[in-house]
Amino acid sequence: MMNKKGLAILLRSKMRPLSPVSKVTQLQHAPLDGKIPADQNAAVKTPRDFGQVRESMHSVISMNKKEILDTALNDFSEGYFSLSQENRHKLLLILAREYDLNRTKVRDLMKQYVGLEIPSGDETDEHGHEIESQLSAFYRIERNLRHALKPMYETLFERLNTHPGGLKFLATVRADILSIIADENIASVRALDSYLKEKLITWLSPANLELYQITWDDPASLLEKIVAYEAVHPISNLIDLKRRLGLGRRCFGYIHPSIPGEPLIFIEVALMKNIASSIQEVLWHDPPTPEGEATTALFYSISSTQPGLAGINLGKFLIKRVIYLVKKDMPNIYNFATLSPIPGFMQWLLSKLASSERSGPIFCENILKPEEERALMDACMDSTTGKNGMEVLLLLLTSTNHEWTQSDRLTTLLEPILLRLCARYLTLEKKRGKALDSVANFHLQNGAMIGRLNWMADRSEKGLSQSGGIMVNYIYSLDNIEDYAQGYFSTGHIQVSSDFHHHIEREIKIQ
Amino acid sequence: MMNKKGLAILLRSKMRPLSPVSKVTQLQHAPLDGKIPADQNAAVKTPRDFGQVRESMHSVISMNKKEILDTALNDFSEGYFSLSQENRHKLLLILAREYDLNRTKVRDLMKQYVGLEIPSGDETDEHGHEIESQLSAFYRIERNLRHALKPMYETLFERLNTHPGGLKFLATVRADILSIIADENIASVRALDSYLKEKLITWLSPANLELYQITWDDPASLLEKIVAYEAVHPISNLIDLKRRLGLGRRCFGYIHPSIPGEPLIFIEVALMKNIASSIQEVLWHDPPTPEGEATTALFYSISSTQPGLAGINLGKFLIKRVIYLVKKDMPNIYNFATLSPIPGFMQWLLSKLASSERSGPIFCENILKPEEERALMDACMDSTTGKNGMEVLLLLLTSTNHEWTQSDRLTTLLEPILLRLCARYLTLEKKRGKALDSVANFHLQNGAMIGRLNWMADRSEKGLSQSGGIMVNYIYSLDNIEDYAQGYFSTGHIQVSSDFHHHIEREIKIQ
Structure with missing residues (x-):
């Protein structure tokens, strides 16, 4: 176990002169206002010609592994940062398409493999020597195939990962890849992304x-x-x-x-x-x-x-x-x-309400109870012109500046309705068996249970827009973390506190 | 950059109660006298039945990934350490053979793949959309194949790696695998070793x-x-x-x-x-x-x-x-x-001398110069009965307790001969283009040059047996490290200092 002499731990970065990469990446993240590396920083560095950067990317991938890569890697990452967003996209498309794998080689290996006979258990002597010698051909081709199935861009990723500043640079590259995919669904770029993502998962393992x-x-x-x-x-x-x-x-x-x-x-x-x-x-x-x-x-x-x-x-x-x-x-x-936000609640609720408006209450589930319907219609007779409770609710919730939160009467009216719908959203709305709300899913898979819903817990613009100001407490109960995580994983079961239970007892019988 | 507050770095191990694994591995390495985890330590722990340990290994591999693995992993590693060397070998053989990959699945994917048509460049429109859509079938099968080609034991390795104490446990497992291979050449165990070695190289990258x-x-x-x-x-x-x-x-x-x-x-x-x-x-x-x-x-x-x-x-x-x-x-x-040992010098020299004895001086290179031959024969006329210089040298060097080192006359006689032969060994004896001596190869690939040979620099029993007491200085010259490493890598060229040069100038002309 490391002692307090952690002081003497000499981090890599201390031992190296500040490399161009780390200078660049520091610049990229210096602005306090922007979350994503801003391109305007490119202006402070010497701009590079696209061809030059492409060339330096090629050197990094094709250099022999014992050659001295540091200069080439610095050169490439510095060049990359100097490119415009458009040129970065162009370069990544080239990487995805032209530094892919050698499909002819893969096929040749496959043909050899399919020609081999799988040894049957009968032929073995007691030490399995017979099988062993037959299997060695399989092992050899399998090993070669594993290598042949690695795209050439794997080399770039691996080399960057072991280069100072490289892991962070790769995170920037992935952000750029994601922005290409958001614009256009390109199979080769998706393959590039999924490969890089798997690599990053390995490198960023909790260990x-x-x-x-x-x-x-x-x-x-x-x-x-x-x-x-x-x-x-x-x-x-x-x-x-x-x-x-x-x-x-x-x-x-x-x-x-x-x-x-x-x-x-x-x-x-x-x-x-x-x-x-x-x-x-x-x-x-x-x-x-x-x-x-x-x-x-x-x-x-x-x-x-x-x-x-x-x-x-x-x-x-x-x-x-x-x-x-x-x-x-x-x-x-x-x-x-x-004390957590419920980022998807309003979006879910408004789309439910809007779809009722479009298709009419007959073809659409009325998510309101009769008494809620009545209360909404009664309360809003004068000012709001809704044809039914859901429409009234939609109008109230989408009013400018969350006007409804300024009225005690309206907040009192909406409190039980929104709390009940929020509880339903958190516990019953699922996607592939998991909670639809991303924050709920995060804590539930970590082994939390849903605790208390809190009315008007976040009155900020963001809080009101996302969840009508409701926040939720997820509870981590030390003795149950493992069981709850496992239950949620295997059956999708969501644990709720007794506190929370009354919100949903009328929705569904939970044991 | 991390500041001196390294003190506050909270290492994983501090946050967890000491797990059985780390207790076990600490025990394994406690004895100061042994380099390899000694089996007698097994006696201090509850011995486990082989079947139980095999069962726990199976659970670790087959558990669903979100299930709680910690207990299973501890159970397995504790059980493994309690096994005798023989049972460890038995278990690793099972791992290599029964937790291999699914060859039927691999073949099915290959058949699908071989059936696909490789898109030709001609069919593309300017954005490559046509090709992209054809390629997506390739990407999908390639991705599936990559997964299918992972042996089941990969799961064990991956899970151990992210488990506290697991990386160290894997190093012990690999030591056991190496000891099986040293005994017997079994294809499946060699495949297991090469897979684990690749994993360890990734996990132990300098980053x-x-x-x-x-x-x-x-x-x-x-x-x-x-x-x-x-x-x-x-x-x-x-x-x-x-x-x-x-x-x-x-x-x-x-x-x-x-x-x-x-x-x-x-x-x-x-x-x-x-x-x-x-x-x-x-x-x-x-x-x-x-x-x-x-x-x-x-x-x-x-x-x-x-x-x-x-x-x-x-x-x-x-x-x-x-x-x-x-x-x-x-x-x-x-x-x-x-100041480095030359661990392979004596072994190389004695085998050269011995092969001359077997095949006679005519069929074998005489590694001695005429004047050295003469000096050896002259000096040893009285006491040693060698037919020629090489035989005399062999007898001197293999004398009990390195007797020759006790005589001023003999050390003076041997000094120039052994220094010259050692210089030849270091610079001219190669294996696959690299220096035969492992320590030399290590420093040369790091970018060192060979400096000075030092006579009687290590008079310990080990020093005399390995290199006749000769040691060498490898010099790291800051300005040339990169160039020298690259030269050695690409052409096998070995840099030597001017100091060293006179030892070999008669052997070969080095510009």
Whole structure:
């Protein structure tokens, strides 16, 4: 076990003169306002001719493996960053098409393979020598096939991965690939993406990630990244940041040794007396609960920093590890819960309501109960001209500036209706057997249960638009994390607290 | 860039209760006297039935990926360690044969693939849409084939790799696999080994290794490993160890984050005024040169700690990184050199001499020059009964307890002869275009040149047996490392210093 002499750990990056790559990538991420590397930075570097960059990409792939690659790799990545978005796309298309695999070679190997006779069990002597000698031909061709099935661009990815700054560069490349796919469905680029994604998953396995506590003592270059990438509840100023790293707060990140000083994902924790029911309570929790009196660790924000790592679940083991760590440091903490957004609720609800408007209430499920229908029609007779409850609800929810939240009467009217529909959305709306809501799916697969729905818990523009201001607490119950995760995985079963249960008991009988 | 707050880096292993695996592996390596995990340790744990361990191996491979594996993995590795060497071999044979790949599935995919028509360039419109849609069938089957060609044991390796203690456990498994292969050439086990080796090479890429300076302040559990694994110049006692970590000395290791507290390879450095010409000078360099007066960093020992990582070049970037680091810390150091053994010299020389004895001098190259032949015959007329110089030399070198080293007359006689032959061995004896001597090959591919041969530089039993006591300095000249490495790689060209040159100028004209 490594001791506290971590001080003496000499990171790679300390030993190398700052390479052009890392300079470039630092520049790319310097702006605090943009999440995705901005192209205007290209202007500060010497622009390169597209042909030159293509040439340098080719050298990196085709150089003999023991030749000295560092210069070529730097040259290529520097050149890549200097390209316009359009030229990057052009280059990636060339990479996908012209650095693919040799299909003739693959076929030749297949023909050899299909010609081999699969040894039957009967021919073996007691030590299996007969079979062994027949199998060695299979092993040989299988091995050759594995290599032949690797596209040539694998070499580029592998070489970049072992190059300082290369992993981060690859994340940028993947972000660019994703933006091509978003524009146009090109089979070769999708194949490129799926190959790179598999590689990144291997390289970013939890075994390679270090859990790191981020504090106010960290360098500004790291802290600015927390500010830039906080995706859930934006950090407004330095005082806000300092509070989130100060007394009664914790912030942990996963750091990959190849991307030092920049967490790939980070989680913010508030130590409190109770499970908070509104985000304002957490963000403006001043003075915070003395740490000795806290009984609850509330996870109120998880953000990932690399758009190029989309679809790669980095958070999988993060929460579990943070829980163990907090528990060990502070035995007085026994509640572990989140205060989470429900990013897909409004989108789901509005599309339900709109489809009723289009197809009429007869051909479409009325998601309102009769008494809700009545209450909505009664309340809005005067001002709103809806033909039925769903239409009234749609009009209310889509009013400019979320006008309904300004009226006590309307919020009182909508509270039970939206809470019930939200509970239904979270627990009953599925996609391929998993919760439709991405945040719900994330926590459920981590082994959480759904705790309490909180009305008007996030009154920010974003909160109101996404979920009508509702937030939810997911509860991590230490003794049940494994069982719940397994149950959710194998049968799609969603655990809910007794607190939550009443919202949905009329919807469906849950044992 | 990570700052000095490395202190706060929270390593995985700190966050988890000590798992059975890590307990077991620590036990395995506790004895200071043995390099390979000793089986007698099995006795201290509950012995497991072979069937049970086989069962637990099967669970690890066949469990659904989201199921909770930790218990199964611990169970398996604990069980594995409790098995006798014989049962481990039996289990690995089962793994190699029964957890191979599904050849019927592979063939089915191949048949689909061979049936596809390779799109020709002519059919493309300007955006290549036609080709793209035809290619998507290829991409799909290629992707499926890549997966089908993965043996089932890949799952075991992957799961162990992401499990705490698993990477180290895999190194033990590979050591066991190598010992099976050493006994018997079994195709399926060789396939298992080559697959595991490729995986280990990926996981242990330099990008995942941290350079760590080992000091006297490190925990005893780490230092005992340095003592146990120092393979070149054994560490005799605590005072010896303390000296090697003290003033005028440095020790650096590569640490993998998954195997904390145990370097996979380490290098020992002495800071001196001159390039040492004998190992005694280095090991008994007391008092050492004041660090401010040192101009030379002498690498006098490189040892790897895991027999299961044989054949995986971990040292590749180690020396270069250590050089940059030392250079940065101590600008007064400008000489970087090794004092290295020549492990294959005597073996090569004795086999040359012996083959002459068998086939007679006519059918065999006389490796002695006429004047050397004469000197040997003259000197040994009285005592030794050799028919010719080579026979006399063979008899002298194979005398009990290296008797020749006790006689001033004989050492004076042999000095020029052995130095010349050693120079020939180092520079002219090749295997597949590379230096035959493994240590020479290691440094030459790292970009060193051959410096000076040192007579009677290592008078230890090992030194005399391996190289007649001769040691060599490899010189790392900062400005030329890259060029020399590339030259050696592409043409096999070996750079030698002017110092060294006179030994071989009569052998061959080196421009």
